[in-house]
Amino acid sequence: MTLKILWFIPTHGDSRYLGTSRGGRHADFSYFKQVAVAADTLGYEGVLLPTGRSCEDPWTVASSLIDATRRLKFLVALRPGLVQPVQQARVAATFDRLSGGRLLVNLVTGGDADELEGDGLFLNHADRYQLSTEFLTIWREVLARSHHGEPLDFAGEQLKVRGAKVIYPPVQAPYPPLFFGGSSPEAHELAAQQLDTYLTWGEPPAAVAAKLADIRERAARYGRTLNFGIRLHVIVRETEEAAWAAAGELIQHLDPATVAAAQKKFAAMDSVGQRRMAALHGGQYDPGNIRKGLEVAPNLWAGVGLVRGGAGTALVGNPEQVAARIREYADLGLQYFILSGYPHLEEAYRFAELVFPLLPLGVREKLVQPESIAGQPQDRLPPSGGGTPQAFQGARYTGPFGEIVANTYLPKSAAAS
Template structure:
């Protein structure tokens, strides 16, 4: 099991859909979150992409030197960059970070935004282009280890004697991630990517989707890894967690929800449609599965659901998804700095023992916690994996 966090380059707040409680996301703040995630033991961080965000590559690269182990999941954008340039960027990032870059293919779903970036392809054509893009990108990186070049002529993209002189550290190339719910997306995932990423739908829907991807990959003689993207609202008691969920959306008005939902309906993303259909903008239908709350998706595009509950319950829900074959979880919470710390403190000790050992910092010794009365050291708390199994 791998646990990732999120760098909110599109902004951060204590409340959704309002400027109340909002904070500026500058380099100092991004660095605070990255350092916290690195020191707490998160596997990596997802950097979002789109015109509402700071550039993911520059943002992530600026955080290399502030971290030591943290991996950066950054976007590959067919049509926005050329595959040869993206291959050089990936190799450079991988080399400068010591092998800590992961690539997330993003084809886009907002036609207006895509046209602003100079991309005028429809949904099906974008996926055909993406397949050619990945073929070129992967082969340039793969062949760089042997000093070979690569030529390719497709319907949309072509290269002749493309060559990369500085190969990446990770072989044959930094791992490819991708999420998409359409038939075109699943076919592309089965053929070319390494990790398939789902948004946080109810477990039954995620199980069905993963099985479709597994079957498509098996037909091509491939096996993929699987991840899920969720928000999380965890507190020491369930009552506190649900109260925090309600507080997160307490300042959103109906007009703002209507504007957001109308925009989402205009997108050609099947995944976005599935997210919106979980609640259809109805505040009274936000718990779409036990402890799975869709309130974030009232105004936020992309991942719109959160796990809500006390630590044991959240850990049990994580295990429920893990039992479906998911081994990577990308979480976020508002505000992202405080919630990264809270989630690590409350939930990490309840995750599988192998992950607990990985998360621990072996070079640090006690005492742990504040020493009482200048003499008494609080005993170290040990939590075993049985906590999860007892609550599932």
């Protein structure tokens, strides 16, 4: 299986340190564009844009980045109950057409009742999933029919349409791929029925395996199969010691009051996935030993979740360790890895440079350092097959790579040295 690696556009802010304004970065369009262009240039499959009241609107931001990128895909949120399904289907079709088929869609049912009520949605957990089921049924069908000009009639418990049409169909048929993450039984059932790719947050491999087994079993009842993915942070450095030191630096300015306030808020949510994230660490940590109680599996660290909602775990280690953990998840059947790191611009480069060469990636055209491909001259393209690590087949050189020495000498490649 070739892996697909996505990065993250930090539309709710970026920083060198969690839980404090120290090291905070001004996250505006210019910065989002820098991150997107970096991900596009490096060869990431796409980027996830988060959603919620703490974020800039993901559809607006993603649309603004279409022309700044060439092949980057955008994983953008659907929020049932906040918009109507046919209207949202038109938005998705337009985005897909204008981007040349670069839209991925992420269903987000929401897990914070206070936030949802602030946006005008007053439904409990079970009713939100019923709404999401009907929303997706309309959304999928109206887009599928748009390729043939057929109208749709649908009557559910919460949603109803008559003669619904999308005149301009999306590029991707029958509709842009649908992603979704949720840990409750209702979420698993919805994924089994209607979604294309199920995403889990970064739980230990055994817990992830159990979730995937349940979803596979449910999907089989409908004669369906799904793709799978995972959402993680990454802290990779050239040595294991440096990686754990960087993890410690990330939370070095946290204070107990901030952690307690964040955990209290997370506990009030009705998201099963959020409760599972919080249970990994219980809001407890030892500043003198950041691995104690937070390394919940080899190289899997729950320190991010002390103050960050949603994805709260990070892979921490040297490139070989991080690649090994990714392969361990891949062996469970995970193909999509949606990653992020603080700050997002620098870490996008760091991860690509250190870990991409170690993974079987379905990477599109990208810039690579010649030492990543042992024995290949700098002025030659790698062959289309054989003798080249799979991650770099079809790559394009623009070298020389590195700083020219004394105005004359090309920097030595690792392979040559």
